[in-house]
Amino acid sequence: MTNWREIHENDCALPPGRGLDELTAELAEALGSPDPEIRDGYPYAVLDAWIRSGVIDGERCLALGDLMAERFTDPRIEARTFAPLVLRMIVNQGGTRPGWLDAFAAWYRAEADLRGRDDTLGWLHAVAHGADLLGAFGLRPEVDPGPLLVLAAERLLAPTGYLFAEREDDRLAKAVALVLTRPDLTPERSTAWLAPIAEALAPYEYGPMPVWASNTVRTLRALYLLADLGVCAERGGRPVPLAHGEVVKAGVAEVLRLPLRQAGDGIPTRSKGVERPPM
The missing domain is CATH 1.20.58 (Methane Monooxygenase Hydroxylase; Chain G, domain 1)
Known part of the structure; x- marks a missing residue:
């Protein structure tokens, strides 16, 4: 497994001899892991840094967003509740697809497991993580703000x-x-x-x-x-x-x-x- 801590401590520089597609796929898997040390640890920090800096951009970002939108229907609560955090990273950099908002809204208004933290799974935080994505969508000029306010009320x-x-x-x-x-x-x-x-x-x-x-x-x-x-x-x-x-x-x-x-x-x-x- 990739040593994400070492990458993070090396200013998130790409490790030599590794393909970006392979690393992105591994990060996506890590952000749905049931192990909170993996899901909410160095992989999260590295993914955020790579999206912010444009290391992961363009089609890779859109493909990652598509995968996160699919996770809103994942049977694992930890996968569902970390999907909006990854989508927020992408939306903050200007990447959006209409289907992402639809998938998010369907999940956010209906999610029944609202626990903030689980003793085994760590942070889940459906309401808070979803709120972060809702706010990110709200700042995008191409997104109609009215339905977002209605969605907040429904939640x-x-x-x-x-x-x-x-x-x-x-x-x-x-x-x-x-x-x-x-x-x-x-x-x-x-x-x-x-x-x-x-x-x-x-x-x-x-x-x-x-x-x-x-x-x-x-x-x-x-x-x-x-x-x-x-x-x-x-x-x-x-x-x-x-x-x-x-x-x-x-x-x-x-x-x-x-x-x-x-x-x-x-x-x-x-x-x-x-x-x-x-x-």
């Missing part, structure tokens, strides 16, 4: 027993905020995706909330903050304002009004004559 509203415990809410909020930086979005399209969320949360104005509702509320709180402060596409980068930040803040606040009302007195409300039940 939040899908029933689940997994309470976000590994900052999935922050990652998904960041992805949505990146989509909302698109200058071609109108104020109406920037908030239309919130309507089904508001409708779904309405029955939980009082009393306990299901897990999916708690996840949704926490994600929207994080989005409100990003709408106020701006969002960074890269770690350490300069925050970019949302195209219609004030409109998004108002829309998110309206959705959060009902579930937050039970938190205590003093929450503004437009409803009249509703008696608050005993706590």
